[in-house]
Amino acid sequence: MRPNERHAAILEIVYERKNASVEYLAERFRASHETIRRDLSRLAADGRLRKYHGGATLSEAPAEGAFNARIHEFAREKRAVARRAAALFSAGDSLFIDTGTTTLALAQELARSSGLAIITNSVSITQCLARGPGSNRVFLIGGEYRAEACENLGPLAVAQVAQFNAHDAVLTVGAIGANGLQDYALEEAEIARAMIAGAERVTVIADASKLGRSALFPVCALERVARLVVSAPPQGLLAEKLAAAGVQVLVADAAPAPRGARAER
Structure with a gap:
C-alpha cells in the first residue's frame, strides 16, 4: 500500500x-x-x-465539517479514480484543478510527479502539492476565502482564473446527467466555467454516485468534456448521451486489495 x-x-x-x-x-x-x-x-x-x-x-x-465528511464517502472509489486520472498527465502539462474531495485525492497522486504547472483555487490542494516529493509549479487563485472547503471563490477568483491558459481543466462536479454537468453551489460552478473557458480540454473525475444526478447550476454541456474518469460505467440514457457527445469514459478499478496483502512499511 x-x-x-x-x-x-x-x-x-x-x-x-x-x-x-x-x-x-x-x-x-x-x-x-x-x-x-x-x-x-x-x-x-x-x-x-x-x-x-x-x-x-x-x-x-473549524475547516472540518461537511467537506471533511465527504472525504470519507466513497473514499476507495475516489482514490481509484485519482490514480487513473493522474496517469493521464505528464511533465510539461498545465492543469486547472478545482476544489473537491476527488480532486484533493488527485492532488495526492500528482504530488509525486514533476514538471506540471497547476492552477487551483483550493488551499488544501496547493498545500498537498507543495509538500509532496515531486517538483511542480503551483499557482493559487485568490479571492474570498471559504474555510469549510479551504477554497477561494467569488469575482476576484474568476478574474484570476481568466489570466491563465491551460492544457486541461480537471474538474469534479456535483452532478453528471444527460443534460450536462451541474453543481449545487453557484460560485463553485462559476469557477468551473472559468476554468473550462481557459482550457484546451476538459477532464471530469468523479465517483459513480455523481452519475445520473441533476443540480441547480449548469457548468457545461457533455460535448465540452473530452474525458470522464469514473469508478463505475455510466448506464442507460447517460451512457448514450456520453457516447453521442464523443466523451471518452475511463473506468477506474476500485476493487479492494486482496486480503492478506502486505502493506508498505
Whole structure:
C-alpha cells in the first residue's frame, strides 16, 4: 500500500471510530509503529486529524465539517479514480484543478510527479502539492476565502482564473446527467466555467454516485468534456448521451486489495 493510500485509509478509520491507537493502526496495516507515527504526524500537520500520545482523533479545526465528511464517502472509489486520472498527465502539462474531495485525492497522486504547472483555487490542494516529493509549479487563485472547503471563490477568483491558459481543466462536479454537468453551489460552478473557458480540454473525475444526478447550476454541456474518469460505467440514457457527445469514459478499478496483502512499511 502506498503512503497516500494508507493516509486515506487511516482517515477513514479515525472518522468511523472517532479515534485510533498507533498499535491498532500498525496491526491493521501491517506496518511498524514508526511508520504509523510518521503517517499521523503528516496528517496532523495537514490539519486532517489531531495526534495525541499513542494515537489520533478527529481534528477540531473549524475547516472540518461537511467537506471533511465527504472525504470519507466513497473514499476507495475516489482514490481509484485519482490514480487513473493522474496517469493521464505528464511533465510539461498545465492543469486547472478545482476544489473537491476527488480532486484533493488527485492532488495526492500528482504530488509525486514533476514538471506540471497547476492552477487551483483550493488551499488544501496547493498545500498537498507543495509538500509532496515531486517538483511542480503551483499557482493559487485568490479571492474570498471559504474555510469549510479551504477554497477561494467569488469575482476576484474568476478574474484570476481568466489570466491563465491551460492544457486541461480537471474538474469534479456535483452532478453528471444527460443534460450536462451541474453543481449545487453557484460560485463553485462559476469557477468551473472559468476554468473550462481557459482550457484546451476538459477532464471530469468523479465517483459513480455523481452519475445520473441533476443540480441547480449548469457548468457545461457533455460535448465540452473530452474525458470522464469514473469508478463505475455510466448506464442507460447517460451512457448514450456520453457516447453521442464523443466523451471518452475511463473506468477506474476500485476493487479492494486482496486480503492478506502486505502493506508498505
